[in-house]
Amino acid sequence: MTTPVLELKGVSKSFYGQKVLSDVTFSISPGEVFGYIGPNGAGKSTTLKILAGLITQYDGSVTIAGTDVKREPARAHALIGFMPQACGFQNWRTVESALDSLGDLSGVPADTRKRRIAELLERFKLADARTKKVKDLSGGMTQKLGLIQALLHEPRLLVLDEPLEGLDPPSRQLLKDVIRERSNAGTTVLFSSHILSDVENVADRVGILNQGQVESTGSIRDLTRMFDLPTEIDVDFSSPPGDTSFLAAAGKAVERKPGEWRVTLAGKPAPDAVDEVIHALVERTLAGGGRLRKIAVTEPGLDDLFAHYINRSEHGARHGQ
Ligand SMILES: Nc1ncnc2c1ncn2[C@@H]1O[C@H](COP(=O)(O)OP(=O)(O)O)[C@@H](O)[C@H]1O
Numbered sequence: 001m002t003t004p005v006l007e008l009k010g011v012s013k014s015f016y017g018q019k020v021l022s023d024v025t026f027s028i029s030p031g032e033v034f035g036y037i038g039p040n041g042a043g044k045s046t047t048l049k050i051l052a053g054l055i056t057q058y059d060g061s062v063t064i065a066g067t068d069v070k071r072e073p074a075r076a077h078a079l080i081g082f083m084p085q086a087c088g089f090q091n092w093r094t095v096e097s098a099l100d101s102l103g104d105l106s107g108v109p110a111d112t113r114k115r116r117i118a119e120l121l122e123r124f125k126l127a128d129a130r131t132k133k134v135k136d137l138s139g140g141m142t143q144k145l146g147l148i149q150a151l152l153h154e155p156r157l158l159v160l161d162e163p164l165e166g167l168d169p170p171s172r173q174l175l176k177d178v179i180r181e182r183s184n185a186g187t188t189v190l191f192s193s194h195i196l197s198d199v200e201n202v203a204d205r206v207g208i209l210n211q212g213q214v215e216s217t218g219s220i221r222d223l224t225r226m227f228d229l230p231t232e233i234d235v236d237f238s239s240p241p242g243d244t245s246f247l248a249a250a251g252k253a254v255e256r257k258p259g260e261w262r263v264t265l266a267g268k269p270a271p272d273a274v275d276e277v278i279h280a281l282v283e284r285t286l287a288g289g290g291r292l293r294k295i296a297v298t299e300p301g302l303d304d305l306f307a308h309y310i311n312r313s314e315h316g317a318r319h320g321q
């Protein structure tokens, strides 16, 4: 088995006697993109600060490519590129000089710094802002600067705390593209978000953190299957057929308003099964002398799944790994 790039084992942390992380355990394989998802206050930033060596008092162990973060902090630090949730730069510096001084601190040689800073500013569409003062940047630009800073020394593991927060849609897409590019080039990426759909099409695997506990890990498809939310079909008749009992044969049928029904299919039906239900609804309506105005299928989206999941765990039910 290959050594995981990141491994957390039984990590627990309390602040002033209050437990913020309990027994957090997960690992990430080389080249993987891992989405660390949880509602505000779940403990995401605390976890990432532990990885980055900014919090040193905790129980359990964290290793980066086999290097224990507590025992060999400098060595572990060199392997990681970290973008904190709130990036602090020296405000009076220009974009270029702020990045240059941070690259210097990370031990990147001067000529490499020069080349890489120019490349990354270009990639993030910030080349025009390179002589601007950091204090004059917008929130989104500062965010991108944080990301460039994390990428400067070409780390083995890139750790980003809510990198999509506060970015406009084109910048979000750009960032997702960069994450994918880095991953294709062999970098392992861990990024956090409080929105599950943020990681769609980017993360290979997701870990869900809730109230300091990792409740489940898996691909988005695994999680979707596990959450198992029902599919709903809304059927509106402009004139109802003589007999509507066939609706109840498809699932739980409720007449929400006269002539407007909602049929809830149990569990997660296969796509073919949904087609068949629609087909039967149309046929039976016409056969019964009715007319349809609308049929709409609502399949639960990722954010519905997430909301449902968080609610369910707040009511006591917990899932296994
Ligand atoms: N330095 C600190 N001192 C006291 N409590 C803290 C500190 N940092 C975080 N917390 C608490 O730990 C919990 C988790 O915070 P955080 O890791 O920032 O969550 P997230 O990033 O998932 O929103 C919160 O209840 C927060 O108030």
Ligand SMILES: [Mg+2]
Binding pocket: 044, 045, 046, 085, 161, 162
């Ligand atoms: Mg946070």
